[in-house]
Amino acid sequence: MAKRQVMFTFPAELIKEPIIYNLGHKFKVVTNIRRADVTENRGWVVLELEGEEADIEQGIAWVTNKGVRVDPVIGDIVEG
Amino acid sequence: MQPVNVCDFCLSPLEVSYDYKTLAKALSREKLAQGPLTMWRYRDMLPVEGKEVDIGAGFTPLVKADNLGRELGLDRLYIKNDCLNPTYSFKDRPVSVAVTKAREFGFGTVACASTGNLAASVAAHAAKANMKAYVFVPSNVEPGKLVGTAIYDPVLVKVDGSYDDVNRLCNRLAERYNWGFININLRPYYAEGSKTLGYEVAEQLGWRAPDCVVAPAASGLLFTRIWKGLDEFSMLGLIEPVNTHMYLAQAAGSSPIVNAFQAGSLHVHPVEPDTIAKSIAIGNPADGYYALMVARQSGGGACAVTDEEAVAGMKLLAQTEGIFAEAVGGVVVGALRKLAASGSIKRNQLTVAFITGAGPKTQEIVADVVRPVTIQPTLESFEEVLSVPA
Ligand SMILES: Cc1ncc(COP(=O)(O)O)c(C=O)c1O
Numbered sequence: 001m002a003k004r005q006v007m008f009t010f011p012a013e014l015i016k017e018p019i020i021y022n023l024g025h026k027f028k029v030v031t032n033i034r035r036a037d038v039t040e041n042r043g044w045v046v047l048e049l050e051g052e053e054a055d056i057e058q059g060i061a062w063v064t065n066k067g068v069r070v071d072p073v074i075g076d077i078v079e080g
Numbered sequence: 081m082q083p084v085n086v087c088d089f090c091l092s093p094l095e096v097s098y099d100y101k102t103l104a105k106a107l108s109r110e111k112l113a114q115g116p117l118t119m120w121r122y123r124d125m126l127p128v129e130g131k132e133v134d135i136g137a138g139f140t141p142l143v144k145a146d147n148l149g150r151e152l153g154l155d156r157l158y159i160k161n162d163c164l165n166p167t168y169s170f171k172d173r174p175v176s177v178a179v180t181k182a183r184e185f186g187f188g189t190v191a192c193a194s195t196g197n198l199a200a201s202v203a204a205h206a207a208k209a210n211m212k213a214y215v216f217v218p219s220n221v222e223p224g225k226l227v228g229t230a231i232y233d234p235v236l237v238k239v240d241g242s243y244d245d246v247n248r249l250c251n252r253l254a255e256r257y258n259w260g261f262i263n264i265n266l267r268p269y270y271a272e273g274s275k276t277l278g279y280e281v282a283e284q285l286g287w288r289a290p291d292c293v294v295a296p297a298a299s300g301l302l303f304t305r306i307w308k309g310l311d312e313f314s315m316l317g318l319i320e321p322v323n324t325h326m327y328l329a330q331a332a333g334s335s336p337i338v339n340a341f342q343a344g345s346l347h348v349h350p351v352e353p354d355t356i357a358k359s360i361a362i363g364n365p366a367d368g369y370y371a372l373m374v375a376r377q378s379g380g381g382a383c384a385v386t387d388e389e390a391v392a393g394m395k396l397l398a399q400t401e402g403i404f405a406e407a408v409g410g411v412v413v414g415a416l417r418k419l420a421a422s423g424s425i426k427r428n429q430l431t432v433a434f435i436t437g438a439g440p441k442t443q444e445i446v447a448d449v450v451r452p453v454t455i456q457p458t459l460e461s462f463e464e465v466l467s468v469p470a
Contacts (some may be wrong), residue, residue: 005091009349034091037347043345046091071350073091075366077263078193078218078246079171080298080359080408080437 004049004056011068012041019066027059028052042072046073081127081184083160083265093366094268096127104316108156109287112318119276125312126177127272133179134210137172138276140164142284142432148413149402152420156430158290160281161403163438167228169197169359169406170302170436174273175262179205181269182260185313188212192262193250195358196225197437202262203232213257218246225441232410243353263299267366274302278309281432282319288313289322289422291429292380296327296408296417296436298360306434307374326380327424328371331355331390331407337368339374341382348372356387356445357407359437381424385414393417394439394446404439412436 010019015038024031029051036045049056064070085094107124115121119138141161149157162170175198182190191214192202199215206213213234217226219241229235239246243378254264262270282289289310297303310313313319330338333355340348348368353361375382385393393413398404405412412433419425439446455461462468 005086034089042347042349048091069350071364072247072251074086074093074251074264074267075299075368076243076362076364077215077250077366078195078243078249079198079263080195080364 001050002053002056004060005073006047006049007071007073008045008047008063009071010043010045011013011067014067015043017041017066019063019068020047021060023063025044026062028055029059083181083187083260085265085267096268096272097126097129100312100315107316107318109318110152110217112283113278118178119273119280122276122279125275125279125316127269128177128180128184130180133176133183133205135166135172135176135204135208137165139280142215143283143401145433148397150324151396151400152417153427154420154429154431155423155427156414157416158430158432159401159403160256160277160434161378162277162404162434162436163403163409165334166443167197167200168438169201170274170277170434171197171201172205173276175201175205176262177273178262178266178270179209179211181266182262183209183211187258187260189214190260190262190266191215191250191253191255191257193246195221195360195361195443196228198262199225199229199234200232203229203234206234207232214414216246216250216253218243222442222444223275224443228441271301271305273310274305275309277302277434278306279313281306282310282313285430285432287319289324290432291323292325292327292369292425292431293434294327294329294412294419294425294431295434296360296412297330297371298334298362300328300337300365300367302434302436303328303371304367304374307378319369324380324382325425326374326378327415327419328375328382329412330382330384331357331360331411332359332384333384334361334363335384336363336365337375338384339373340368340372346372349464355390355403355407357390357411358442359406360408360411379410383415383418385411385418389417391446393450397435400441403435405435406437406439406442407445408437409435409439437449
């Protein structure tokens with residue numbers, strides 16, 4: 001089993017969709033929310049995904065395809 | 081202490097904390113002033129126990145910039161010239177602490193992902209510490225920058241992929257290998273090294289904080305640590321309470337923190353960077369939120385500068401103060417110009433601009449300044465072409 005810590009950023013049109021719920025149901029991935037801030041037109045969620053490496057990858061690809069931006073929770077690490 | 085960088089619970093970044101009460105009793109201006117002329121004169125306020133890995137970082141000049149000040153309408157402008165570090169950028173400060181810590185933790189190998197400055201500094205400090213270094217760079221890094229890193233003989237890994245691919249790969253490597261990853265598991269210690277910029281400026285100004293600071297922000301870490309350095313000095317009773325207005329500068333092509341500041345938002349939304357100021361092209365800044373808070377709470381601000389304005393800033397800095405900075409310095413000067421013109425920074429405020437990296441690494445950006453006059457090797461030719469009165 002692997003764990004991945006990520007940040008999802010949702011555009012306005014996806015705020016009302018149960019994306020995280022669906023992620024947990026469509027893929028064998030456990031979603032564990034740690035921090036979040038969602039307003040009417042924007043939202044972000046910091047969460048940990050747990051599952052097999054391949055399932056996590058497929059889950060992230062599906063979420064990205066939906067229009068959610070997925071970033072590592074520790075930010076960009078390629079520094080100047 | 082452990083090599084961890086995020087809280088298990090909320091996944092937020094971790095910070096080092098100190099016992100300021102005990103420190104305050106042990107420290108004084110006189111004692112600090114007797115220390116070595118490097119950043120290690122502030123060793124008591126850095127999170128290290130063992131012998132430091134020191135290649136001479138810090139205690140760089142703070143110069144009064146009268147010519148540039150006149151140009152911008154600022155009477156009390158100073159430049160902290162941190163180009164004058166061993167590997168030509170301020171990164172030697174945080175890296176010196178991080179590599180010292182890596183050795184304390186027993187790591188035999190240090191690693192980082194970088195487009196230049198960080199890579200060179202890590203490789204140089206690893207050489208001094210007799211440690212192995214792995215340095216990961218995106219495949220589009222300019223050859224000039226690679227030389228400045230490769231000379232210290234790290235394992236230089238060019239990753240065939242986009243910036244995001246390198247990011248993702250290095251996060252995975254950090255989970256898998258027992259290395260000291262400078263800006264991942266060593267990040268809380270790395271961060272602390274940049275506080276010395278705040279300390280030095282206060283000491284060099286005769287034990288006082290500036291009225292205004294203008295500094296660049298990529299991940300936002302440097303900016304928050306300059307503030308922390310000033311704040312700690314006042315907590316330790318070394319200077320009066322700090323009332324500095326902190327202004328951060330970003331390139332317009334990569335300005336997520338400035339965007340958030342201007343929108344009055346608390347969340348820094350990631351962007352896709354596109355700027356010549358490559359060393360501050362970070363789209364998803366780890367400390368963006370904290371930098372935003374420092375800018376807001378100090379009554380400062382945030383300012384974005386186009387690539388053209390940055391190049392103009394580089395030239396202006398060189399031609400007024402004799403300092404050849406990289407594009408980041410141009411961004412800082414561009415921001416300074418705007419802040420002075422708009423009246424955000426007043427003429428009589430004591431202002432310090434932080435110039436954090438040297439120009440020769442990325443000379444291509446200003447190659448158009450080379451316009452020599454060509455003459456024959458004769459007196460006649462010289463006088464004919466240049467018509468200088470003898
Ligand atoms: C020359 C220079 N100045 C400023 C910065 C910004 O530092 P930070 O990521 O701490 O905001 C960097 C690196 O990222 C840099 O290379």
